[in-house]
Amino acid sequence: MHTISWHSVELTLDECIKCNICTSYCPVAEVTDLFAGPKYSGPQAQRFRENGQPHSPDHSVDYCSGCRVCNDVCPTGVRIAEINAKARAQMVAEHGIPLRNRLLGRNELLGKAGSFAPHLANLALHNPVSRVLAEKVVGIAREAPLPRWSTEGTFSAWMKRTRHRRLRSDKKVVYFHGCATQYYEPFIGQAAVMVLEQNGYEVLVPPQNCCGLPMLSNGEFDAAERYHRGNVARLAGFGLAGYPIVGTSTSCTLTLKEEAPELLDKEDPGSQALKQATWDIFEWLRELHAEGQLSTDFRPLSPDEERLVLPYHAPCQYRAHRIGKPALEILSLIPGLDLRESHARCCGIAGTYGYKAEKYPVAMDVGRELFDFVAAQSGAEITACDSETCRWQLEHGTHLPSRHPIEFLAAAYGRYDLERRRAVE
Amino acid sequence: MPTLETEILVIGGGATGAGVAWDAALRGFQVILVEKRDLTHGTTGRYHGLVHSGGRYVVKDPKSAAECIHENRILRRTHAHCIEDTGGFFVVTPEEAESDYPDRFQAACDEIGIPCTEIPVAEALRREPLLNPRISRVFEVPDASADSFLATHATVQAARMAGARILIYHQVEALLVDESNGQRRVQGAQVRDMVSGELVTIRADMTINAAGAWAGQIAALAGAEVRIIPGKGTMVAMNHRLVNTVINRCKMPSDGDIIVPIHTIVAIGTTDEKVADPENLRIEPWEVQLMLEEGEKLVPGISRARVLRAWAGVRPLYQENFTGQDSRDVTRSLALLDHPSRDGIQGFLTITGGKWTTFRMMAEKAVDRACQHLGVERPCRTADTPVPGAEQGHYWLGHRLHEIEEARLQGELVCECELVTRAMLEDAARNNPTVTLDDLRRDVRLGMGPCQGGFCTYRAVGILHELAAENRTAPVTPESPQEEIANSPWEVAYLQSPGRHVRTGSPQEVLESKVLGPASPVTDPRTPVSNPNLLLRDFLQERWKGVVPVLWGRQLKQERLDELIYLGVMNADHLPDEELASPLTDFYLFDTTPGETSPGTTPSGQEKEASA
Numbered sequence A: 001m002h003t004i005s006w007h008s009v010e011l012t013l014d015e016c017i018k019c020n021i022c023t024s025y026c027p028v029a030e031v032t033d034l035f036a037g038p039k040y041s042g043p044q045a046q047r048f049r050e051n052g053q054p055h056s057p058d059h060s061v062d063y064c065s066g067c068r069v070c071n072d073v074c075p076t077g078v079r080i081a082e083i084n085a086k087a088r089a090q091m092v093a094e095h096g097i098p099l100r101n102r103l104l105g106r107n108e109l110l111g112k113a114g115s116f117a118p119h120l121a122n123l124a125l126h127n128p129v130s131r132v133l134a135e136k137v138v139g140i141a142r143e144a145p146l147p148r149w150s151t152e153g154t155f156s157a158w159m160k161r162t163r164h165r166r167l168r169s170d171k172k173v174v175y176f177h178g179c180a181t182q183y184y185e186p187f188i189g190q191a192a193v194m195v196l197e198q199n200g201y202e203v204l205v206p207p208q209n210c211c212g213l214p215m216l217s218n219g220e221f222d223a224a225e226r227y228h229r230g231n232v233a234r235l236a237g238f239g240l241a242g243y244p245i246v247g248t249s250t251s252c253t254l255t256l257k258e259e260a261p262e263l264l265d266k267e268d269p270g271s272q273a274l275k276q277a278t279w280d281i282f283e284w285l286r287e288l289h290a291e292g293q294l295s296t297d298f299r300p301l302s303p304d305e306e307r308l309v310l311p312y313h314a315p316c317q318y319r320a321h322r323i324g325k326p327a328l329e330i331l332s333l334i335p336g337l338d339l340r341e342s343h344a345r346c347c348g349i350a351g352t353y354g355y356k357a358e359k360y361p362v363a364m365d366v367g368r369e370l371f372d373f374v375a376a377q378s379g380a381e382i383t384a385c386d387s388e389t390c391r392w393q394l395e396h397g398t399h400l401p402s403r404h405p406i407e408f409l410a411a412a413y414g415r416y417d418l419e420r421r422r423a424v425e
Numbered sequence B: 001m002p003t004l005e006t007e008i009l010v011i012g013g014g015a016t017g018a019g020v021a022w023d024a025a026l027r028g029f030q031v032i033l034v035e036k037r038d039l040t041h042g043t044t045g046r047y048h049g050l051v052h053s054g055g056r057y058v059v060k061d062p063k064s065a066a067e068c069i070h071e072n073r074i075l076r077r078t079h080a081h082c083i084e085d086t087g088g089f090f091v092v093t094p095e096e097a098e099s100d101y102p103d104r105f106q107a108a109c110d111e112i113g114i115p116c117t118e119i120p121v122a123e124a125l126r127r128e129p130l131l132n133p134r135i136s137r138v139f140e141v142p143d144a145s146a147d148s149f150l151a152t153h154a155t156v157q158a159a160r161m162a163g164a165r166i167l168i169y170h171q172v173e174a175l176l177v178d179e180s181n182g183q184r185r186v187q188g189a190q191v192r193d194m195v196s197g198e199l200v201t202i203r204a205d206m207t208i209n210a211a212g213a214w215a216g217q218i219a220a221l222a223g224a225e226v227r228i229i230p231g232k233g234t235m236v237a238m239n240h241r242l243v244n245t246v247i248n249r250c251k252m253p254s255d256g257d258i259i260v261p262i263h264t265i266v267a268i269g270t271t272d273e274k275v276a277d278p279e280n281l282r283i284e285p286w287e288v289q290l291m292l293e294e295g296e297k298l299v300p301g302i303s304r305a306r307v308l309r310a311w312a313g314v315r316p317l318y319q320e321n322f323t324g325q326d327s328r329d330v331t332r333s334l335a336l337l338d339h340p341s342r343d344g345i346q347g348f349l350t351i352t353g354g355k356w357t358t359f360r361m362m363a364e365k366a367v368d369r370a371c372q373h374l375g376v377e378r379p380c381r382t383a384d385t386p387v388p389g390a391e392q393g394h395y396w397l398g399h400r401l402h403e404i405e406e407a408r409l410q411g412e413l414v415c416e417c418e419l420v421t422r423a424m425l426e427d428a429a430r431n432n433p434t435v436t437l438d439d440l441r442r443d444v445r446l447g448m449g450p451c452q453g454g455f456c457t458y459r460a461v462g463i464l465h466e467l468a469a470e471n472r473t474a475p476v477t478p479e480s481p482q483e484e485i486a487n488s489p490w491e492v493a494y495l496q497s498p499g500r501h502v503r504t505g506s507p508q509e510v511l512e513s514k515v516l517g518p519a520s521p522v523t524d525p526r527t528p529v530s531n532p533n534l535l536l537r538d539f540l541q542e543r544w545k546g547v548v549p550v551l552w553g554r555q556l557k558q559e560r561l562d563e564l565i566y567l568g569v570m571n572a573d574h575l576p577d578e579e580l581a582s583p584l585t586d587f588y589l590f591d592t593t594p595g596e597t598s599p600g601t602t603p604s605g606q607e608k609e610a611s612a
């Protein structure tokens, strides 16, 4: 049972002036009647589910995907998505959590487990029979874009393998890789290391664990708190020592910056230090650029004279950082890149939301806006997006490959192979 | 002029009058109740919301405390669905840390039989995390909160089921006093139908004055002097439930020392000021400020949370031969004035004083005495007769959210803040005589949430207009207004439950089910209240009245948006029919300049209300 304090996000319900702007923007409410919208489920319903009441009586709040579009547009600053997340957590506390959500929440554990025998794991997970079973037995949508385990080892294994080649420097930065980079997409981390080293920084990768977001969004607050405490113990010291902590996963960095402290009511100095030190990698690179320190030694990405058409979608969690679109700003420095900015609200997947069988159709309907946008960009053969699950969803919805902006940047430095997704050293 | 006959005439449609009508009807009397506006227009609709355990009065006024705990136990059965079982704390704040009051409090509770358990402070803070952590002791008592609108309506429904006739919007203008045989005798009253303007004579063997703070005015009509000590109390409502238990300060009763969670809000209250007129109450800035300051002592930080509105009511305090200055010192015990023995006026009783909590007991005492005078012996049955709806058990805060979810009614909301569906509103309008939107507010909580009518007023007006239009095509039954009102169904047991008001059937059936009952004056094209412009204007004015005293911060932001909607987009201050007025238009209008009264408007085709 999470109790209330004057800092709790629930109390932002007092700011609501009922204008309904959030409801008119919520991508989920637009495509399904199963969700009554941000105003209804957030500040409005919250008045009926106060502390100490016997139930959290509205289960439809579970249809909120957590995309935070509502927070973005609310003119008064109601933390709607967080109110919804807390309501879900109370539901979980009262009614327990389905095995499926427990699985999806254990991103890190699954990642680790699969990494022992990634070929086997991929085969086991990705054959049609097991996907049907997964849907029937645990409710994971059979069509949903599940990731594949890296068959070339984890990101930290790569760091270890290449340690003799890694740059040593007085200028140091801590890299938060997150579970997806660690187990499924180590090449994203490689690209990040290439970019940081290109700019003269030594990259530190101290031990770290899952940011806890998958558990937060599935309402398992107690478990999330354990993970968060782990990260505070391991990383806050770097923050206090003045090292920036940068991440390529927009949702992990958002969690360290504000979701975890806010949802878990964490006011402790460790959480605050970690919060202060954490950056999205492009946010940090933009700072570097503003100081004239960013290497702009770029080469064009397409070999011929043709411009490379690149639709770019800023994930909703990225927008929740409220830092503008730094990835777009930095990518625009690359010559020959024809960037097309998407204004779609959400790709639909919203973390683990779109994996759930009952929510998969909702997620695909939500994503339609983005898929249509990409389809309308003639000549586009690849897309860019900062968040892993959003990229998987984008690929699923558009049938085009999608890359993290850091991959394009590393490639523009000539230190990354965009096609084969690996560092060029 | 129509004339009605009855055995017992009850004046006043507050908790007490409703209780008297219910009690007398259950004992087999013919009963008519008259109320000058809607039920609970008086203090009953403006109280603090607390079902007293008696703890508050246990040291200072043990008689009243004993009445409270006795009735608290009964009401939990008879009016279960009108009550939320919040429980109550009496907490010792740092200001009283040295006082011996807490020990006296505990001893007095034991003495009177009020269950009172001291619990660890940590336990209290766990249950109420925003409570002042510096409190030193906490006692738990069986306080609760109650919806007096619903409770009074339910009591009246029970009275009607036992045969009573209820005439709302009927104002007593004179008592029929007979002075033949050298004896004064009240033989009923002359009342005015406030909707049609018509006068009605009601003849009765016994007239019971339950007009609360107005009881002195009524008694004067019979030539009896009853000096009510009207003690005004102001309450401040916060936007949501910052606490979920009734929080009392453990000290001698004073201003602003209770916070009551009731429905979606908490109310800090109250002040206690002697006033001259129970009808036109001004809320002074110092009162609001004092409530917030005192509230801080119980819940530090509360004054920075969003304030929703403020309202005031007048205690109908009565103490024979009271000479003190401070109305806090007047007993809260009930007062039954036996005018035959007290003033030599036969056929007339006044029942006043008391609390909302003790209304049933007050009714019992009054009707016992009426039986004596009428020479019959009929035992009181109210204590064992639950009113319709009580079988639902106590309500809980989340019940509307739960029911809306179960029946998937999210798309049906008219008032989004308080979760009022279209069908709830329509059924309330069909089943109750409805003269203004404010009547429906009391029935279903329309417009009582954060936006204070910002989004539901125009919707509700539209719906009523549509209903009335549909109804006009139905044949009009040429009944008198009294018949119409008295015959309306008054089905109120499930008024507050969205899940009980779900439209099923073919579109044609749904359309037909929407037609208003004969009772609603809204359907009568002759009355000004069927005018949507007037409905809109009145309701906005009524909501505005309670928001003005708290117009800062977030509520100011809200009102700016509401202002844009109604004044900017709808031009609501220049609607047609500006000259029209309902029986309540005068009451809603108010003037914020100190020391002046509002000009008011004159109802078309009826006399200006002579209340001031």
Ligand SMILES: Cc1cc2nc3c(=O)[nH]c(=O)nc-3n(C[C@H](O)[C@H](O)[C@H](O)COP(=O)(O)OP(=O)(O)OC[C@H]3O[C@@H](n4cnc5c(N)ncnc54)[C@H](O)[C@@H]3O)c2cc1C
Binding pocket: B011, B012, B013, B014, B015, B016, B017, B034, B035, B036, B037, B039, B040, B041, B042, B043, B044, B045, B046, B047, B048, B049, B050, B051, B052, B170, B171, B172, B173, B210, B211, B212, B213, B214, B218, B231, B232, B233, B234, B270, B312, B313, B314, B315, B316, B352, B353, B354, B355, B356, B357, B358
């Ligand atoms: C600020 C405040 C807070 C309170 N808080 C609590 C509390 O928390 N708990 C509690 O138990 N008690 C509380 N009380 C006390 C309680 O509210 C009252 O004792 C109770 O409501 C009185 O009910 P009543 O029916 O006697 O009077 P009223 O409710 O005032 O009813 C009298 C009715 O008579 C009608 N009337 C007047 N003149 C005429 C006429 N000429 N013709 C026809 N009808 C007429 C009026 O319109 C009115 O509706 C509070 C009182 C105040 C003032």
Ligand code: SF4
Binding pocket: A025, A026, A027, A028, A029, A037, A038, A063, A064, A065, A066, A067, A068, A069, A070, A071, A080, A081, A084
């Ligand atoms: S977080 Fe996204 S899905 Fe949830 S209410 Fe807000 S906009 Fe809608």
Ligand code: SF4
Binding pocket: A015, A016, A017, A018, A019, A020, A021, A022, A023, A038, A039, A043, A073, A074, A075, A076, A077, A078, A080
């Ligand atoms: S946008 Fe913000 S203020 Fe407007 S209804 Fe939604 S939560 Fe309330």
